[in-house]
Amino acid sequence: MRVGHAAVLVTTTVVAVACDEGVREEVPAEQGTKGESCRARNDCASDLACVRGVCVRGEFDLEPTAKSCVVIQCRDPSDCVRGSPLCLEARRRCDLGSEGACAVFRRACTFACDDNLCSLQCPGDDVCAEDETCHEGRCVQCVDDMECGNTERCVDGACRAPCQSHLQCPLFHKCEAGACVQGGCLGNRECVALTRNAEATCVEGTCRQPCEFDADCSPQGGYDFMACVDSTCRYVGCVDGVECRAAIFGAEPIPPHILDVVCEPGDGGPVDPASLPAPPPGPQLCAPEQFTCHDGQCIPAQAQCNGVEQCPDASDEIGCPEPDAGPPEEDGGRR
Numbered sequence: 001m002r003v004g005h006a007a008v009l010v011t012t013t014v015v016a017v018a019c020d021e022g023v024r025e026e027v028p029a030e031q032g033t034k035g036e037s038c039r040a041r042n043d044c045a046s047d048l049a050c051v052r053g054v055c056v057r058g059e060f061d062l063e064p065t066a067k068s069c070v071v072i073q074c075r076d077p078s079d080c081v082r083g084s085p086l087c088l089e090a091r092r093r094c095d096l097g098s099e100g101a102c103a104v105f106r107r108a109c110t111f112a113c114d115d116n117l118c119s120l121q122c123p124g125d126d127v128c129a130e131d132e133t134c135h136e137g138r139c140v141q142c143v144d145d146m147e148c149g150n151t152e153r154c155v156d157g158a159c160r161a162p163c164q165s166h167l168q169c170p171l172f173h174k175c176e177a178g179a180c181v182q183g184g185c186l187g188n189r190e191c192v193a194l195t196r197n198a199e200a201t202c203v204e205g206t207c208r209q210p211c212e213f214d215a216d217c218s219p220q221g222g223y224d225f226m227a228c229v230d231s232t233c234r235y236v237g238c239v240d241g242v243e244c245r246a247a248i249f250g251a252e253p254i255p256p257h258i259l260d261v262v263c264e265p266g267d268g269g270p271v272d273p274a275s276l277p278a279p280p281p282g283p284q285l286c287a288p289e290q291f292t293c294h295d296g297q298c299i300p301a302q303a304q305c306n307g308v309e310q311c312p313d314a315s316d317e318i319g320c321p322e323p324d325a326g327p328p329e330e331d332g333g334r335r
C-alpha cells in the first residue's frame with residue numbers, strides 16, 4: 001500500500017541520507033533500483049520514488065504547455081470519402097455510369113466534417129426510417145417537444161419520457177425539469193470508480209486525483225502527458241505533433257483514415273488510443289456481375305431491365321431502353 005503524503009514528505013530527505021549511509025556501510029539495507037518492487041519510498045534508491053509498488057523516476061520536470069494533442073480525421077467532407085475505400089469504389093462506379101452506385105454513394109457517403117471528425121449524414125428523408133425525417137444531416141423522430149406525445153420530450157432527436165432522477169441520466173449528468181443536463185461528479189465514490197484511484201475526490205464537479213510525484217499520475221508510473229501539479233494530477237499538454245504521434249501511434253505509420261496529428265492550444269486532455277476515430281463506413285457494394293439497386297441491394301445483372309421489378313424500389317427497371325421489336329411486356333410504361 002502507499003504511504004500517506006505527509007509521512008513521506010517529512011521523511012524523504014532524512015531517509016535518503018540514512019539509506020545512502022546504509023548502502024555504504026555493511027547494513028544490508030537493499031535499496032531498489034528502477035523497476036524493482038517497493039513498499040515505501042525509502043525502499044528505493046534516493047533519486048527514485050515508490051509508485052504503485054515499483055521504484056520509478058518520480059519527477060518528470062515538465063512545464064505545462066497549455067496545448068493538447070488533436071487527431072485530425074478530416075478538414076473537409078471530401079477527406080472522409082478519401083478515407084473510405086468503399087466510398088471511393090462507389091464513386092468510381094458512379095462515374096462509370098452506374099446509377100445504382102451513384103445512389104448508394106449518396107446514401108452511404110454523404111459526410112460532414114465537424115471538429116476534425118467525419119460523421120455520416122442523411123442526404124434526405126428518403127434514407128431515413130418511416131417515422132423519421134432528415135434534419136441537419138441526422139435522421140430524427142422529432143426536432144422539438146411539440147412533435148412528441150403530451151408528456152414526452154424531444155431528446156437528441158427521439159421522443160422520450162421525461163427523466164425523474166439522476167440515475168436515468170448518463171454519468172455526470174443530472175435530471176433537471178425532466179431533462180438530463182451536464183452536471184459533473186456529485187461525490188467522491190464515482191470519481192474513485194471512474195479513475196480506479198482510491199484517493200480520487202470530486203472537487204467542484206470535477207474528479208481530481210491527488211498525487212505526490214508526477215509518476216503517480218500515469219499508468220504503471222509511465223508518462224501519459226499527466227504530471228503532479230499542486231498535489232493534483234493535471235494534464236501538462238504536448239509540445240508538438242511529432243510527440244503526439246509517437247504517444248498515440250508509436251512507431252507505426254498513421255492509419256490511412258487519419259489525416260494528421262497535431263498539438264494545438266487547448267486543454268483537451270490526453271488522447272485515449274481506444275477512442276480514436278474509426279474509418280468512415282461505406283456502402284455495401286455489389287459484385288461486378290450484379291446490379292446495384294438504388295437502395296444498395298444486389299440482384300443478378302441480368303435482372304436489370306428484364307421487365308420485372310426485382311429491386312424493392314424498382315430501380316432495376318428505371319431508365320431502361322424501350323423494348324424495340326420485342327413483344328409488348330406487361331409494363332412498358334413503367335418509370
Ligand SMILES: [Ca+2]
Binds near residue numbers: 306307317
Ligand atoms: Ca428486373
